[in-house]
């Protein structure tokens with residue numbers, strides 16, 4: 001058994017990606033002619049690729065599209081931070097000022113690890129997961145922090161999950177808006193909206209949201 | 212095709228929700244397949260693939276229309292899958308009670324109900340084997356191998372989806388392929 005040049009293996013992969021040059025291919029073939037071990041590896045690689053390429057396609061189950069439609073928020077597309085920032089520079093500056101004045105902002109996102117949630121009468125708590133059981137309707141907003149939320153029934157209000165995940169069963173309904181907050185930026189955005197809500201009178205806020 | 216999709220995107224942004232349904236119809240199988248291959252569970256794949264479309268809808272404004280819509284959609288879906296895999300606790304499946312959704316169980320049912328020709332059985336086992344081997348791959352190779360071979364995407368598109376340098380994608384395809392070869396042993 002001779003010593004195999006390391007680049008031969010790279011040439012094999014380059015060949016399989018269709019990115020080998022003529023010269024490289026020639027060098028590879030020369031070596032494969034002489035070396036049984038490499039020839040075997042090359043054949044196995046080719047077989048593997050054929051096998052994985054040839055596996056049957058999997059199709060989405062029936063009713064998939066309707067399922068997506070049912071899960072779309074009822075209101076039109078929510079305004080993301082970018083557009084909102086552009087449209088309300090003054091509000092952004094005011095909210096940012098107030099927020100950053102409170103040194104607790106960053107620490108409140110980073111340090112707070114405790115599982116907490118809005119107390120609503122008909123929710124069930126399983127470990128660190130809040131469950132809205134099938135057939136139940138929670139009236140009002142629901143906030144879950146440092147835990148997951150599973151919705152099987154209905155929430156007649158806004159849903160916010162901070163540092164956790166939201167799982168929606170196919171029966172789930174949320175009438176309000178819904179968001180998950182896992183990054184400092186989302187957190188900033190979330191806090192700014194709540195600060196802004198405090199500054200703007202409710203009727204005006206309504207107008208802002210609708211424009 | 213890309214043009215038609217971008218036209219639909221514009222319609223959705225102008226408030227036409229029905230145009231979004233066409234987008235879902237167009238991409239449903241591809242997106243579901245990625246999720247199914249990554250999560251190895253039909254109920255979870257459906258949940259995550261649907262969630263990916265919901266996120267795309269909600270965040271449609273942030274989609275850069277100069278780029279390929281499918282790339283953006285795949286990125287949302289693969290990120291959701293990776294999150295789910297990381298958080299996955301054993302014995303916890305959201306829709307575990309939905310009957311007939313677990314691919315592997317279905318195959319074994321078919322196998323016991325009808326005696327199939329031996330070649331057929333061999334082929335079926337290989338399908339399961341392929342899925343099993345993909346799932347054994349380390350996370351960083353799994354996504355790339357699925358996109359490369361099961362979704363049949365080009366290396367550059369994979370790099371765009373995963374927001375990785377092309378060189379990194381190439382290296383990982385190499386390593387992933389080599390890992391699969393070793394896992395398969397002598398077939």
Ligand SMILES: [Zn+2]
Pocket residue numbers: 003004005008031035036037038039
């Ligand atoms: Zn050799």
Ligand SMILES: [Zn+2]
Pocket residue numbers: 009010013382385
């Ligand atoms: Zn290489």
